[in-house]
Amino acid sequence: MQIVLAPMEGVVDHLMRDMLTRIGGFDLCITEFVRVVDQRLPARVFRRLCPELAHGGKTAAGVPVRVQLLGQEPHWLAENAAKAVQLGSPGIDLNFGCPAKTVNKSRGGAVLLKETERLYQIVKAVRQAVPAEQPVSVKIRLGYDDTSLTLDNASAIAEAGASVLTVHARTKSDGYRPPAYWPWIARIRERIAIPVIANGEIWTPAQAAQCRQEANTPDIMLGRGALALPNLAQCIRSDQQAMPWPEVLQLLMRYSEFEITGDKGKYYSNRIKQWFSYLKLQYPEAVVLFQQLRVLKRNDDILVLLQQKLHDSLP
Incomplete structure (x- = not known):
């Protein structure tokens, strides 16, 4: 079983990747997307979204971090894919799933699921630009408005040379509304020969097991579930118990303790608040704490509140 940390735009940044991979259970991370339009981007763009490039393309815990690209022009995606790998990314991930x-x-994103030939041309160009030993992974949804092109899209991506396909088992129109249609992934697996990773609506170890069975694949990608339960990957992989609330508070404090000033301080305080929108789904304590935290704008004030709550939660 391979467990991949999803590239959640606006919340899974390098700090979150660092924390979640230190907890353990993940085999691979994908970055937030690098938007490609009509130029070869400078190295600083890749390094800003993927600081791990300076450390062999891995988190401090040793988990590989793959740069994700989003765009619609095969030539420019290929140029930037080659650049990212040159900078140290262990392969390239292509985003055809963003809703x-x-x-x-x-x-960009899921709208390209309406254009099967365009998918093929993009993947083919990127595959040709990236050294053969480096994987080119692709993430899709089941479709844009419906599933009429699902199997054709998957086949085109595989035929173009993708190494692996991740499938979020909903259409763009479905958004994130339950359920995820995992049996569709099994149908895709019957059609193509490359490995397929299942994604969507995995919040618990029981759902992970059900997903793997219905999708007929051993490999999964975790997104919102890993934010709601920070050790979900380990719960799935090694039957760990859910992380106790005091340990979650310590994680939140670690996230707040990074030396940040000016506008960046607002950036990270906002991301903590985003994280709470997921923690509230698993921890009743997070619901109460968020009511106090949501009005705070300074990182220092957030840290003081978290320290107080941690002290109150310990015996």
Whole structure:
């Protein structure tokens, strides 16, 4: 079984990757997307979203971090894929699953699921630009409005030379509404020969087992579930118990303790608040704490509140 940490835009940054991979259970991380339009981007763009490039393309815990690209032009995606690998990314991931309206309006992400030939041309160009020993992974949804092109898209991606396909088992129109249609992944596996990773609606070890069975694949990608339960990967892999709330508070404090000033301070305080929207799904204590934390804007104030709550939670 391989467990991959999903590339959740706006929340799974390098700090979150560092924390979750230190907890353990993950085999691979994917970055937030690098938006590619009509140029070869400078190295600083890749290093900003993937600081791990300076450390062999791995987190401090030794988990590989693969750069993700989002765009619609085969040539420029290929150019930037070659650049990312040159900088140290262990392979390339292509995003054809992002459901965000702003991204889709500019012909990126899930909207490309309407264009099977375009998918093929993008993957083929990137595959040719990246050294053969480096994987090219692709993430899709089941479709944009419906599943009429699901199998054709998967086949095109495989035929173009993708190394592995990750499938979020919902359409763009489905958004994140339950359920995820895991049996569709099994149908895709019957059609293509490359490995397929199942993604979508995995919040518990029981759901992970059900997903693997219905999708007929050993490999899964965790996103929102890993934010709601930080040791979910270890719970799935080695039957760990759910992380106690005091340990979650310590994680939140570690996230807040990074030396950040000015606008960056707002950036990280906002990300902590985003994290709480997921923690509330697993921890009742997070619901109460969020009511106090949501009005705070300074990182120092957030840290003081977390320290107080940790002290109160210990026997």
